[in-house]
Amino acid sequence: MADTIYSSFIETKNGSQIPLLKSGRTLESRYNPQKEAENIINSLDSTYSFFLILGLGSGILAEEILKKIDTCKIIILEKSQADFDFLKTNQNIKKLLTNERIITSDIENLSKALINNYLPAKYGSLKIIEQKNWLLENSELKNDINMSIQNAINQISADFSVQSHFGKIWTTNILNNIKLFSQITPPSSFNPDLSKTALVVAAGPSLDSKITQITEKRNQYYIISTDTAFSTLLKQGIESDIVISLDCQSVSQNHFIHKFNNKNTLFLFDLCGNFSAAKSLYQKGQNISYFISGHPLSNLFNYYCKNKMLKLESGAGTVTIAALDFALQAGFNKIEIFGADFAYLNGKSYTKATYLDKLYNSTSNKLLNSEKIYDKLLFRTELTVVDKNKKSTKILDSYKNSLINFLNQRNLSFEYKNDTYFISSNKKPEKLFENINIKYSEFISFLSELKDSEIENLLLPYISWLRNKPENSQLKYKDFLQLAHSFIVSYN
Numbered sequence: 001m002a003d004t005i006y007s008s009f010i011e012t013k014n015g016s017q018i019p020l021l022k023s024g025r026t027l028e029s030r031y032n033p034q035k036e037a038e039n040i041i042n043s044l045d046s047t048y049s050f051f052l053i054l055g056l057g058s059g060i061l062a063e064e065i066l067k068k069i070d071t072c073k074i075i076i077l078e079k080s081q082a083d084f085d086f087l088k089t090n091q092n093i094k095k096l097l098t099n100e101r102i103i104t105s106d107i108e109n110l111s112k113a114l115i116n117n118y119l120p121a122k123y124g125s126l127k128i129i130e131q132k133n134w135l136l137e138n139s140e141l142k143n144d145i146n147m148s149i150q151n152a153i154n155q156i157s158a159d160f161s162v163q164s165h166f167g168k169i170w171t172t173n174i175l176n177n178i179k180l181f182s183q184i185t186p187p188s189s190f191n192p193d194l195s196k197t198a199l200v201v202a203a204g205p206s207l208d209s210k211i212t213q214i215t216e217k218r219n220q221y222y223i224i225s226t227d228t229a230f231s232t233l234l235k236q237g238i239e240s241d242i243v244i245s246l247d248c249q250s251v252s253q254n255h256f257i258h259k260f261n262n263k264n265t266l267f268l269f270d271l272c273g274n275f276s277a278a279k280s281l282y283q284k285g286q287n288i289s290y291f292i293s294g295h296p297l298s299n300l301f302n303y304y305c306k307n308k309m310l311k312l313e314s315g316a317g318t319v320t321i322a323a324l325d326f327a328l329q330a331g332f333n334k335i336e337i338f339g340a341d342f343a344y345l346n347g348k349s350y351t352k353a354t355y356l357d358k359l360y361n362s363t364s365n366k367l368l369n370s371e372k373i374y375d376k377l378l379f380r381t382e383l384t385v386v387d388k389n390k391k392s393t394k395i396l397d398s399y400k401n402s403l404i405n406f407l408n409q410r411n412l413s414f415e416y417k418n419d420t421y422f423i424s425s426n427k428k429p430e431k432l433f434e435n436i437n438i439k440y441s442e443f444i445s446f447l448s449e450l451k452d453s454e455i456e457n458l459l460l461p462y463i464s465w466l467r468n469k470p471e472n473s474q475l476k477y478k479d480f481l482q483l484a485h486s487f488i489v490s491y492n
Helices: 033-042 060-068 081-087 091-096 107-117 132-137 139-181 205-216 227-235 250-256 275-283 296-304 319-330 355-363 370-378 394-409 440-448 452-467 477-489
Strands: 006-011 017-021 050-054 073-077 102-105 126-130 197-201 221-226 242-245 266-270 287-292 334-338 384-387 390-392 413-417 420-424
Touching: 006 081, 017 132, 033 060, 050 060, 060 073, 073 107, 102 107, 107 139, 126 132, 132 139, 139 275, 139 287, 139 296, 139 440, 139 452, 139 477, 197 205, 197 319, 205 227, 205 334, 221 227, 221 319, 227 242, 227 250, 242 319, 250 275, 266 275, 275 287, 287 296, 296 440, 296 452, 319 334, 319 394, 390 394, 440 477, 452 477
Parallel strands: 050 073, 050 126, 073 102, 197 221, 197 334, 221 242, 242 266, 266 287
Antiparallel strands: 006 017, 334 420, 384 390, 413 420
16 A cells, blocks of 8 residues: 555544554544544534545544534545545445545645635635644645645635625626517527638727728728727727627626617627616617526526527636637637737726726816826736836736637637737637527526526525625525525516
8 A cells, every 4th residue: 555644543442443643643532532523513613514624534523524514515635545545444434435525635636626616605614624633744734735725715715706796796687688688589690701800809908009900901800899899999980790798797888888870780798798788789779699608597598598599708707708709609710809918008908999088088187187097097906017018917917818728728820919819710610699589487487496406506606695795694505595596586
């Protein structure tokens, strides 16, 4: 057997079998480990239901937690797989580790185990239980353990923070958009001219220098604009073929407040996207339709529609990637991207004529002019210098990396020069839009008939929002589940 920190099993005074460490220590009491486990459990806050136990030992503590908290989940950490292999020579431990509520992990895979299993919306706070003698035996790994936990918690916390902020608005947008979707006819006869170059237009500041090129070569481009860049193109008299909108927030309405009548433009909204923006375009007689990008409630709706919804990838939540994915699925062989800077150029965050220009200029005065307001936006997070005129941030870098990863994962040939991405693809065209006829009331009836276990995952973003409200601090998970389920099935 490979090297392990354990040497053998010994019998306690009350007849239990516990493992002995090579140092001669034990993780548990040599007299009554069951009583010791009960004392630990009784000292815990009753709201805990997700545990990380550092050192399995005899498994008595994990077993007692499973008995007392029937909704809990436990990650058990050992130094290596060899330690688990040794411990499983004890039949009681071997049986315990078959429990589906227990996840085993070694040091190398601890972050991954936490990220894949710990859902704050479902389990609330994480409780780490340290077996003192196990930590003494593995003292050289203390920093690695702390770093693995911290890295995982940082990522989980960021995801939970986003969900707790947007959980309700995502849910209400989806339900409202489904209701509107049931009233429109998807463009099933959609046939773009694939001999053209698909031009994805983002709203980075370098777009200012590309407007003349777009105007002069308009007939050579099939323009797929992001929502933020739409108003810039519109002001220059450039009509987009497709406009993609991903953002759920009310600010998205500002992209479409201008007077226009683009009958040849198709406005595509994420089902999570801002409903008011979609509704205003629909009421203006514009062509609109929807896609999904990964929200579990959107995915369930797609299942209800027999998987006929258009699905676009968005990477780390980047509308530019969604627009690029549309170009790829449509079957364009040549694709260019303008304005995907993922950086501040000469202090500017966006191209001219976006909604920010109008917003900031309207509030500009002698004491706080628009340049200072842009600077405030620029310095809201720590900056990194890319070159003399270009600065970035961690979040902007993550968006850029998300785009590069998207391209690499699909083995797409691309280069970046003169502020432009040039992409080649041999992907065959897909049918993007299907005939979908649904009734909103029937979909809600379908939701109401699902069991909690069947609907649980799609409710988690909304539950995250509920958990963030101080008045709900004492609620248990089943209470959150009922509140979220009731909200969805009663929404009209």
